[in-house]
Amino acid sequence: MLWAEHLTRDRRRSVHTVRAYRASAERLVAFLGAHWGERIERATLARATAADLRAYLAHRRGEGLGNASAARELSAVRGFLAWANADADAPRLRGPRVKAGVPRPVSPADAVALAEEVADDAAEPWIGARDWAVLLLLYGAGLRIGEAMALTGAVLPLGETLVVTGKRAKTRVVPLLPQVRRAIEAYVAQVPWPLGRDTMLFRGAKGGPLAAGVVRRSVQAARGRLGLGDRTTPHALRHSFATHLLGRGADLRALQELLGHASLSSTQVYTAVDAAHLMDVYRNAHPRA
Structure with missing residues (x-):
């Protein structure tokens, strides 16, 4: 074509x-x-x-x-x-907007669309592969943006799990979905700089460590083009990871381990988010609501 x-x-x-x-x-x-x-x-x-x-x-x-x-x-x-039709103007049509209201987790489809939009807007193909890998890592493994930026070449070659260092230097093991692993491997195959065990895994456009602010700005620009709310941030992808797992029946203690929370009370906030989502479904669907 x-x-x-x-x-x-x-x-x-x-x-x-x-x-x-x-x-x-x-x-x-x-x-x-x-x-x-x-x-x-x-x-x-x-x-x-x-x-x-x-x-x-x-x-x-x-x-x-x-x-x-x-x-x-x-x-x-x-x-x-x-x-x-380069000589004709493309039809103008405003894209759909997301209604303002109570903050909600990013849906799986919107999380993928956001990652695609950020990757597509990259200046170089390898940068697009990098951004795609980073955002899938946040959504697919529940990492904090700082945790993803702190990964080094020592994690290579990738396996079925990833050792992550979180707050207060606490380490945890998170599973890597095949889609996330393939995304990271595709980036590694394209990055133009060598990835040593002691160098940062995700690199900036000039070869230095990738800054979290670069990812945040890319997400901010992409969410505007997609009509997503201003609470759609890299950290929101981690929230969505937790909420979607909980909605599928994940154990709260297991979720605490996956997120690296020191206290269960930090994880329990997601039960309220999931309950709020269920109430929205009820109000929109029940004929007497």
Whole structure:
């Protein structure tokens, strides 16, 4: 597909981003073909209007797409339409916004969409791979941002678990999901500097240790583009890790160990968050609520 070749060659996007954007373009073409009742060619894409994009997003939302994922999908298809017809203006359509209210954990789909958006906006493919790995590590393993920044090359080669040093120099062992492990390994394969046992695992653009502030600023910019609230921070991904595990029946003591909390009372806050989420579901779903 020429669009994918353009993203790879001219935009220098990561393999992950190219795959996601190509899938978005293919979904749009299939939708417009059914919507217009005709075969879609590159030239016919110039007819796409904001109303067509609204219809497409409504179709995707009906398939369960969340707000942040919908915003990212819109960004991808608008880029595709702009590329397909460089002489025409892409349809303008504001992405979905998240309503202000009680802070909530980032949903799994929105956590992935956030990581994808940050990685896609990176200046270099290896930096995109780095950002993708860092954010998946926060969400998939529940690390604090400082804990991720403190990892060294000594953790390589990766296994099924990772030894993390947390507050007050307390160490803990956390499981590594295959997706997280693959993300880190993909970054390690691309980083242009050697990773010794005593050097930081995650490196900045000029080769020094990656600063937590760089990650925070990237997340801040991405959440604005995705319509996520200002409480969507790197640390919120750790909160989401805990809340989602608890919602799936995780033992509170086990969760305490995974998070590295010195006191169980620090972990118990997530029971209140999960209960608040359940009440929201009840109020929205129950006919007498």
